[in-house]
Amino acid sequence: MTEQGVRWTADQVLALAPDAASRKAGSRLGAAGPWSGTGSGEGTVWGLCKGSGGRPYQTAVDLAGPAGPAYQCSCPSRKFPCKHALGLLLLWAGDDGLVPACAQPPDWAGQWLAGRRSRAAAGRTQAEEGSSAGPADPEAARRRAERRAERVTAGATELEQRLTDLLRGGLATAEQAGYGLWDETAARMVDAQAPGLAARVRELGAIPASGAGWPARLLEECALLHLLDQGWLRRDTLPDALAATVRSRLGLPAPPDGPPVRDHWLVLAQYDTADPKLTTRRIWLHGAESGHTRLLLSYGAAGRAPELSLPVGLALEAELTAYPGAGRSRAALGERFAAPAPAGFRPPGVTTGEATARYGEALREDPWLESVPVTLGRVIPVPDGDRWQLADTGTDTALPLTRAARSRPGLWRLVALSGGAPVTVFGECGHRGFTPLTAWPEGEGEAVPLC
Amino acid sequence: MNGAPAGEDTTAPEHSWEELVTTALLGTDRRTPAHAAPGRPAPVALLDAAAVAAVRRRAGLRPARAAQRPEPAPADPRPALPAPAAHRLTALLADRSGGTGSGRRGSSPDLMELLPQWLAAANAHGYAAPPQTLPALLDAARGRTDLRPAGLAFAGPRALWLARLNPDWRFALRAAPGGGAALPDAADPEAVRRLWQEGLFAERAALLGTLRARTPALGRELLASTWAAERAEDRLMFLDSLRTGLSDADEPFLEQALGDRSRNVRATAAELLSALPGSALAERMAVRATACVALDRTGNAPAIAVEAPPECDTGMERDGVAATPPAGRGERSWWLGQLVEAAPLGCWRERFGGRTAEEIVALPVADGWQGELHAAWCRAAVRQRNAAWSRALLGSPSAPEAGGPGAVSLAERAKLLAALEPAERAGWVAGFIATHGLSEAFQLLGVCAVPWAPPLGRAVVDALNIARDAGSYPWSFSGVMGLAERCLDPAEAVRLEALLAIPDEREDAAPGAGGYWAEAFQRLVTTLRLRAAMTRELAPPTPPEPPRAVVQPPDAAG
Known part of the structure; x- marks a missing residue:
């Protein structure tokens, strides 16, 4: 080189x-x-x-x-x-x-x-x-983990009680209760050291104000929260992989434990989501040889950019180590063997039908999954009223874009890049629709970030 | 539901999902769940069932039916930008989105100001815009109307295709000639006539503008065919578009428009006619004007005697002379000014015994009429784009009165300069700056061709250097500095090297000025280098390309 x-x-x-x-x-x-x-x-x-x-x-x-x-x-x-x-x-x-x-x-x-x-x-x-040395004091670490598990159990039990009360009185009451009820419950979950539960509970507060169809969405999220509680309370009876998924969904830390996979990793997308306290950066990577798609997470304190940054379209030779949890693609970046360089390859694309099927299959391993990373091959952005969809070139099927994707400037870069012709699009496909993150023109051309 | 893919199973499970939602909304206290599980409290059983149903619904999602696909964007046959130029464009456009920043620019160049030049150069090479930059280009053109013509030309057909999908970019369809609905071919008279008779005002104005640019006679005939039926405002606008491609052939139509009901239409027609030195109106004006201005030989030296018209008769009014002067002006001098302005400049040579423009302008004018008379000649020279008279009225750039408030204001000088050839214009402004410095030069520099000719560039750099040595602050010259960044020939960067150092502070200089000047020159040099790099990047790749010619035909066919 x-x-x-x-x-x-x-x-x-x-x-x-x-x-x-x-x-x-x-x-x-x-x-x-x-x-x-x-x-x-x-x-x-x-x-x-x-x-x-x-x-x-x-x-x-x-x-x-x-x-x-x-x-x-x-x-x-x-x-x-x-x-x-x-x-x-x-x-x-x-x-x-x-x-x-x-x-x-x-x-x-x-x-x-x-x-x-x-x-x-x-x-x-x-x-x-x-x-090789291992933790300093395994006995103390075990006691700490036990204490935390007890607290989480107490929190999950309390949350079950609140959900039951809610459904006994009816979701209609949640509309009047507003954010206050949920914020308080979320604070209780933080005390219980279950940040995953706290985050989900906080999200519930916003649903009654989210427009038509909110009761169905609220019921869905309450039911999935209930499922998570139940998964924790009966974790001993779950298969190991599913139990690990439950733990990670609850926000219990676990070190990456998979075998390191050395590959040429193409940077598919990088984007930040910010809340008042924390900036979270998500970086999707695609392994040229393994064919895996992996997610790196990096965090920055409020107002500061996360330290890890990988420019889209470059590939780096590095080792990735997966975090535990079935069906989750999160990994940690290990050693890098060379500086990132422009990549000469693209991820292989699938059809819209295959994309939704992948999401469905992934739910089997992790029912709380919002979306899966997918590369759509040869799709055309198509306006559909005030919405947009990505339509297959060969068939009559299409994936609608998510609400968030519709309001981003990246949408117009995607439409401009396509010009009514097929493009390859990488994004996240889930129950809310498809969120495009990066696109490639049909012929030669660099990756165009959309986020 | 919530933008999710449609096409779910609407059989039993979906039915029971609706039921679950209804029960949940009302609460299990009011409504017993349909399938209560034995041994589980009703709310828990409901949550159990809902969890199963929710995951099943998500797992069962299938793609929706595709909506009507858009027509593909028309092909853009122009060659792609060289990669470094494409990256430069991204950088220039990225500068726009960051807002105006925090005031002081320091020594770094103002990238957004370079975008117009970049676009002009890219258009001169005939490159196509990278598709993914079109949204940013359209947004930039939306915010700055001066970018629109070059920006839209560069953005090409795909930008118009895109603009039809996004209401924010409607302006592109209006601005592009025939962007909305393609203008009919001028060779199709029936389609042209139909659009002219049935189209909206904007479409008709665009049509007339296009026709005047290519086949002026056709445009005029079209306008004449419906002239009587047009509204007064529309008549004015349409008449104004005859400025493009104006020729003697338009005279009969304009002569007829002198009798229009609307005063503004009459005035515009008269103005257009007076720009045709061979027209009958120009002839009439020449007779009237020469009757008022004569050579007086009675004194020691020949001088110009002026006798302003005693009245504004109906003939004058019909020829566009406004009878009522603005407040504070005498009506006779007001009428005189209009007569001289509209008279062809050629008539004065004969009137003053074969004298040239220079000689006429040099003649003394009796009774304090000089200001009025010269100002009218200036307006006439600008209107008739007469280089000889412009040169005469501008006079020598180094004359002491050129810098002060003479008969000819700076704004009028700038207009007179526009009638000169670019090289002569640059030379005059260079001479002006060398004598009078930069403080009055901003407006004059604005009419000079870019990049500045070497003598002009040298004059500006020297004058900036003098201003620095005089101890003032650079922001007193920020306007000229900004112009220099955009207009100075990048080759001048070498000459500026010496100015980059921070000079020793002199006692009479403004405190800290030296550092600021160094910074300002730094920015100037950086910008010039950047412009040189921009030009270099846009140069088409030169390597031999024999395989291309062979590959092209099958490509084009496919």
Whole structure:
């Protein structure tokens, strides 16, 4: 692989930006003007950026680190990556010969890079030693787990009682109760250390205000919550995989325990969902050889971008380790063997019929599943009144888009990319419909992120 | 239900789901569940049944029936953008969405301001827009009307296809000639006539505009055919569109419009006629104007004597002269101004004994009429786009009165400059800046061709350098700086290198100005480099492409 071959595109660089303001500021710095002493080599990029002060900022990026890109800049910004790092990467991505490939970084960058590399190596050895040593005090850990299980049981029992009361009096009362009732119940579930239950309960509060058909939706969600409670209370009688699913749905932490799978992982999509306290980033990966589709989760405190960022359309050779739980595709990113590089392959596509069938099958393993990741091959976005659907080219069937997908700007990128012709679309297919996340044109062409 | 795929089983389980929802809504206290399980309390049994039904409903979802598929977008035969240019476009468009940011720009370029140039260059090469950028392009064009013509041309046929699906982009259908319903071919007279007679105002205006651009006579005949039946506002708008492709052949029609019921229509017709130096109206105006202005040889040196018209007769009024002056102006000088403005400039040569425009403008004018007379000549030169008179009225750029408030205002100068050739225009403005500095130059720079010709670019850079040495702050020149970023030839970047350093602060300079100037020049150089890069990226790839020619025919066939 040549140095030219691994340069990213501007879109991929901009996807690293923590927010829109950084994206804009970074774009402006992606020009030769303020830069000097730039260079790149072995997955690292460095340069000096002239700011408003006297001394130029020293900016360096390590793209090949085992834990994802790392940034170092002498500017005082608390954004991560800062605009200088983004500008430097854009300059490098622009490939106008402004960031020449040279083997030897200057001292200031070399020290930092060498420090990173040696720390990473040390961390690896430590991790290997650590895993053999096992937990410090297995007896104490077991007692802690038991105490927590008791609390969760108490919480689940209390929640069952509340659900029973609700159905005895009728869902119509929930409409008057509003959010207050559910917020209080959710707080009780947080006390019971069952964050999965708390989150579901909080969602219930919003349903009565969600428009026509709300009683059916509320009943569905109440019934699934009841199912989860019952699953926990009778977890001893469940198959191991299903019991693990119940535990993870309740929000009980479990370390990834699957065998590490080394593959060429294509980054299918990356998107953030933010609530006031936490930003959650979801990254979907597709293994070229294994054919698996896996989900990486990364979190950031309120207002900060999660640290892990993988630009859509690149592929990286890395090891993934699955989390326990049947039918769940969540995995942890282990060691990376090379910096992400543009991928020459796409995930294979299926029809709309196969997509819904996949969701149905996945429910067998995990009845609480909202959606499954699916790549639709050769579909056309079609307007249907004020909604949109993705219609198969060959047959007369189509998947409606979810309400959320209809209001995103990505919808119009998808429609524009298609122009009435078939496209390949990756997204999440569930009971609310299909949420497109990334699309590819029919002929040659790069992946177009839609989220 | 909630946007979910339709086509569920509507047999027994669905029926019982409805029943479950009804029971749940009312509460098990009021309504006993249909299938109560023995040994389970009624609400729990209901939840059990609902859980089974809910999962079954979700697992049984099947795709819906496809709606009517849209017509595919028309093919765009233009070649695709080179990859670096496509990424540049993404960056330029990304700058737009971030809002206006936090005021001070520092040393980084203003990308959004470069978009118009980028679009013009891409259009000159004839590239097609990458489809996924169309929504952002349309949004940008929606927000800035000045981007629309170039933006929509670049966006191409697929953007119009897209605009039909999204009401936010309706403007694209209006702006594009015949975007909504394709305009009939000019070669199909029947279709043209039908659209003209039955179309909406916007469609008819678009039709007339298109016809005037290609076959002006056809457009005029069409307008004449329904002229009497049009409403006054529409007559005015249609008449105005005759400006495009105006020629002597339009004279009879315009002459007839001088007798129109509407005063605005009459005035517009007269204005159009006076722009035709060979027209009968121009001839009549020449007779009236030359009667008022004469060469007076009685003094020591020849001078111009002016005798303003004593009255505004009906003939003058019919020829578009407004009888009532605006408040504060004498009516006789008001009439004179209109007569001179509408008279063909060619008539003065004869009137002043064969003198050239320069010589005539140089003649002294008696009794303080100079301002009035020269201002009218300026308006005439602009209206008739007469380069010789424009040059004469502009005078020498380095003349001391050129900088001050003379007979010719800066706005009028800018208009006069537009009548000159680009190189002459740039030269005049360069001379002006060299003498008078930048403070008055903004309007004049606005009419110069982009990129600025080398002498003009040098004059601007030198003047900025002088302004910096004079110790003022750069934001006093932010308008000119912004123009320079967009208009200076990128080749000038080399000459600016020396200005990037922060100079030693002088005692009389404004505090900190040196640093700000360095920053402003930094931004200028960065922007120039960026523009050079933009141009380079848009250059078509040069590598040999023999296989292409062979592959093309089957591709095109498929």
